[in-house]
Amino acid sequence: MSTTTLLVRKDRLAEAKLATTEDQRLAPGEVRVRIESFALTANNVTYAAFGAAMHYWDFFPVAEEGWGVVPVWGFGTVVHSQCPGVAVGERLYGYWPMASAVVLQPQRLTENGFDDGSAQRAPLPAVYNRYMRCNRDPFHAVGSEDLQSVLRPLFTTAWLLDDFLADNDFFGARTILFSSASSKTAWGTAFHLRQRPGLTLVGFTSAPNRAFCDSLGCYERVLAYQQLAQAEGDMPCVYVDFSGDAGFRATVHRHFPQLRYSSAVGGTHVGHLGGAGELPGPRPTLFFAPEQVRKRQQDWGAAEFGKRAVEGWQAMVSQASGKITLQHHAGSEAALRAWHRMANGDTDPAVGHIVSMR
Structure with a gap:
């Protein structure tokens, strides 16, 4: 063989x-x-x-x-x-x-x-x-293995990222900005954040994907990357970067002078990846999901961590069904x-x- x-x-x-x-x-x-x-x-x-x-x-x-x-x-x-x-x-x-x-x-x-x-x-x-x-x-369901393969690892990152931001009180901001808003990890994160009161979620995506992002019902506003100037800039906010696009990241840091935190999560724009370089505002920080797992298992215990994760998974699968x-x-x-x-x-x-x- x-x-x-x-x-x-x-x-x-x-x-x-x-x-x-x-x-x-x-x-x-x-x-x-x-x-x-x-x-x-x-x-x-x-x-x-x-x-x-x-x-x-x-x-x-x-x-x-x-x-x-x-x-x-x-x-x-x-x-x-x-x-x-x-x-x-x-x-x-x-x-x-x-x-x-x-x-x-x-x-x-x-x-x-x-x-x-x-x-x-x-x-x-x-x-x-x-x-x-x-x-x-406990996550497994007969007949849904393909959907599990697609969403489960993305769910884990999204669920933990939501928890990380909440655990840090959103760094004093109430507006969360997303790049690559159509990516499954981004809208999974947005889905969980949507359950928390008082937040405004703004998604940036390519122009052809705006309609899909709107259909998800997770974002208050969806803009094409070229429309960033239309976003109100003078407000405390957090940037969650799923694209890794160095040029767009620099534009975000310049446009939002009250940017409180910049989280690097993904690299969907492979051709435009780049380091942090010299940027105004907070230095981009890579989100490392296993560290949040370790922290929460210490805080909650392994059993409670697993219980909450399954509950979050079931809620997200229900939201994703048909999409x-x-x-x-x-x-x-x-x-x-x-x-x-x-x-x-x-x-x-x-x-x-x-x-x-x-």
């Missing part, structure tokens, strides 16, 4: 290729998982864009210099097991390579799941190393084409892409 993996050029994200390797015999304690399907979203492009800074390339390293594997979220089935406590046929939700299969080293097994104990993943955030058994996963059309891509060549489109920004915010490498 063999495994096919999609490799991405680290310094030119739209450049990708397929590599096939022969499967090796499992060592004691290892399992081989067939990756059934995974979602491909702008969030995965963000993983690649911040791959070096945030160590996303380190989860599934490859030997070929300059190339890497972009992590994705989805479902897999255990097809071989040398690990007591993990049975062949078990279905899992978790963090996978863009590949047809992967070998894991389960550790810290519980009835709900296990962690991958691979040496390269030991120093990486634990939230990415956990694999959930579908039959014990996303799922599009399937079967086979490694189709996966390669889907990545090329995503990395080049050729996406429809109303579409969720589900990929199977087999």
